[in-house]
Amino acid sequence: MRRTAAAIVEGGRRIRSNVIASLVSTHALYGGVVPEIASREHLERIGEIVDRALADASIGLDEVDGIAVTYGPGLVGALLVGLSYAKSLAYAKRLPLIGINHIEGHVFSVVFDNESIAYPAVALIVSGGHTSLFLIPEPERYLLLGRTRDDAAGEAYDKVAKLLGLGYPGGPVIDRLAPTGDPSRAPLVFTVPQMRDDTLDFSFSGLKTAVLRFVRENSIEPVAEGSSPSQIVRDVAASFQQQAVRVLHARLRAAVRLHGPRTILLAGGVACNTALRDAVDELGRVSRVPVFKPSPILTTDNAAMIAAAGYPKLLRGERSSLSLNADPTLRLTGVRA
Ligand code: KG4
Ligand code: ZN
Secondary structure, eight states: OOEEEEEEEETTTEEEEEEEEEOHHHHHHHTSOOHHHHHHHHHHHHHHHHHHHHHHTTOOGGGOOOEEEEEESSOHHHHHHHHHHHHHHHHHHTOOEEEEEHHHHHHHTTSSSSOOOOSSEEEEEEOSSOEEEEEESSTTOOEEEEEBSSOOHHHHHHHHHHHTTOOSSHHHHHHHHGGGSOGGGSOOOOOOOOOTTOOOOBOOHHHHHHHHHHHHHTTOOOOOTTSOOOHHHHHHHHHHHHHHHHHHHHHHHHHHHHHOOSEEEEESGGGGOHHHHHHHHHHHHHHTOOEEOOOGGGTSSOSHHHHHHHHHHHHHTOOOOTTOOOOTTOOSOSOBO
16 A cells, blocks of 8 residues: 555556655655555546556557556545546546555566466465465455464564665565675574464564564664665664565465465565575475465566456456445455465
8 A cells, every 4th residue: 555556457467557656765764554544645647657557658548448446455435536536537537446455466466577467375464464375266255364463564674774774665675685795693592483273374573573682681772774784783684684584474374284285375575585585495395396486576566466366357348337436454254264
């Protein structure tokens, strides 16, 4: 929800245009998303962004067959801006409107750069707001295997980066810094709680607290604006990244062992992370299961993935009503596998 985005996708898989306006610069000032400001920014820019997506694809609205739009989960103000805009276009042009779950959009972000997905698939969706593992027995059916009990993985990256004075969003900075640090020089002591109910749920708060404790005990100063990170800050970044990837990898490996999927999907903003991409590729090699990941530009929020998720629904004649409302806590599934 940090981006205003519009895209034109043809046949569910061919990106004709993909316009993404990042709201990051304003939010970098505050070290996070300020909902009120985000909504206003979306509102100011959405018209121009949709026009640009049409212009980049060299088509007019008359050539569009349907409009897919995110209606949840996320910040209600931001959702309402996109939803209201999509509804008015659908109404004015008498086009089918298809409401899409943002998380399902992330799942569909893999369709552009990969072969067709073989089912069952196991998907790890890791973003700033979500960390979930799904079993997908057949297209568009999702069974929840696990989700985070506290922070999302991207949120943990963002909080740790803030603590170290590395700015926002934290994921890309820590990812870039980690290879210049030595994880063994910043040992982080924490336990990943064993989930007693045998789910594959995640937890990142212990790791985040371990970083906080290490920083305090070693009197590590956050990086001052404009200066280069100290070696110990690089070591902490490396150690945090190693542990975060270890936690994600462990749960995904367990899911693959339990469910024997024919494809592994990795998506969401944190799927941009080099160490995580490598770890999941390695898991795929070891377990002989193909791994599908979006290209980096399609890992973070974008509209092409929403259009791709809308395509099979459009073909089936599924339509959302013009009274479709935003649902900030929308789930992809209530069902646990
Ligand atoms: O999917 P996304 O764009 O937005 C949400 O739906 O939340 O994900 C944004 C998140 C942020 O928390 C950001 O720090 C994280 O993805 N992220 C990364 C990387 N690039 C973005 N985390 C780790 N490594 C990266 N390279
Ligand atoms: Zn997202």
